[in-house]
Amino acid sequence: MDQRRGSLRPGPGQRRPHLGDLPPLPARGRPRLTPPRTPDVDGTSHTPRSSGRQPPTLPRPAHRHTNQTSAALSHQAVAEAGPPARHPTRSIRSTPSGAPSARTACREREPPSQARRGSNTFTTRETYVTNNHTQQNIGWIGLGDQGAPMARAIADSGYPFQVWARRSSSLDALDGLPYTVHNTVAELGAASDIVGLCLREDSDIRQVLTEGGLLASMKPGSVIVNHGTGLPQFANEMTDLAAAKGIHVLDAPVSGGNAGAVARQLTTMVGGDTQIFERCRPVFETFSKKVTHMGPGGAGQLGKLMNNTLLMMNQRNVQEILGLAHDLGLDIAALVDLLRSGTGSSFALQALGGAVTTDNAEHLTTLQLIDMDIFDDAVRALGHSVPDITARAVEGARGLLGAARMVADSSTPAPAA
Structure with missing residues (x-):
């Protein structure tokens, strides 16, 4: 008998284990239905294993204030709405050598009306302000088949958008939208209030959190959201790791495939603290037709x-x-x-x-x-x-x-x- 599994079964007089009190699972000893996947932190969210009441629903921005600082189920093409009109932006042009100005280490591409693809013109990152509330900076890691259209939906909804990608070619998925690209995971974490992860495996998530420096760089009170499909037990492991740093975690896998993501019609299932869920709900609604809080982590x-x-x-x-x-x-x-x-x-x-x-x-x-x-x-x-x-x-x-x-x-x- 698999000793790991045996230890989880209740004995006489014992209650069944609850979702919130399970330890992380060690590696399985039995043969799997499929061979293990090669880890790739730019993968899609459909594929495993990836993982306060705060102010009411965040208002959409009315104007901007410049703040300088650095799966699967679709073959159909789904038409996307064109980007909405953008507010004027201030740009920093490249030096004659082609390198960007030293004033910005992280660069945000301008909308098509201000810079063509391939242009050396970039903008500073901007913080959006309206009714005395500052919009939260949204960070994103994972621009695969599922993650890319979800990222586009968030960036297109007016949130200050931060992104890190292992391969620069992945950023093509955000063409025509304003965003700030960061050179490291830690740099992105320091600039973000909420970070969404759309990665292939739970092991990829753990690597980004620890070796990548995401947990160490994020501010206390910020939130990490795992949109990948993975083990509930790993969601609890994530919560424990982050809690030690004063950071909140939500597990929020999605259903609807690439077509649903492109059409912004995903179903998002969320586990975690209710107040943190309400804080992040407006972000989820940018790419979802239905958002449901399922319970604890x-x-x-x-x-x-x-x-x-x-x-x-x-x-x-x-x-x-x-x-x-x-x-x-x-x-x-x-x-x-x-x-x-x-x-x-x-x-x-x-x-x-x-x-x-x-x-x-x-x-x-x-x-x-x-x-x-x-x-x-x-x-x-x-x-x-x-x-x-x-x-x-x-x-x-x-x-x-x-x-x-x-x-x-x-x-x-x-x-x-």
Whole structure:
């Protein structure tokens, strides 16, 4: 028996462990459904393992005051609204050698109306002020498939936006928007009131927090938000690490994939202190259609894992129905069209032939199997074993390509005789 898991199961007279009192999990000893991913702190948030009442909802800025200082489920193109009109900015031009002025170590690109892409013109970072309230500076790490459109939504909503990226090419995702790029994680942390992380693995998060210097550089009272999908237990570990520095933590994974992020229609599930959640809610609403506070630290991650698992179980339901219909000789295209409009419809069905295609199904399967590894770890750590649920969800993930092919083949016109 896995001794780690055994120790988490309650004995006679003992209560089940609660989400808030679990220790961090050591590395698993059993084989995983998928091989480990290569850590990459510029990765997407969908892929694991990443992790006061303050003033009411923050007002949007009316004017600016210059303060000089340094997954996955989409193949569809979603049109973005053009950037709103920008307020005038003061710029600092590069020196003749091409290096930026010594007055700014961190540079913010100007909107298209003031500087073309490739221009050597940069602006100072600006603090937005309205009604005697200063807008919070938002920091961001992770400009992957999920993180980039979320970052664009925040920057486009008027928040002073700080960013660090391992690769300068990642900053292309923010073209046309005002932001300040920082040379180090610690530099970004010192300049930010709230830092959002959209990274691939929990191990990447831990590296940024510790070795990267994020925790050491952030001011007491500031907030770190983990938008990646990961273990609830790691969310609690993050909270403990940050609390020692007087920093707050929220776990806020998202659902909706790249298409939802681009359309600013994500569902955001948040775990952590209620007052800190209300403080950050306006930021989440820039890229979300629904923001829900699920409970204490780790509850956001559990909500996301439940959502993912149900999706994969529904995928299996769809696969079995389509397989039966094929054996019975039914027209699959007609049946899918019918079911999409009927009471038996689901997102798993709606996505086939749309967000899920034969081109991306294998990639999505890999991501889903990783999510099921996390789900299995999280549930077992809380003293539960749900092998039937896990097995059915895994089947749904592995059958995704076959279902995508069946729908694609049914919608392809037969060749002329």
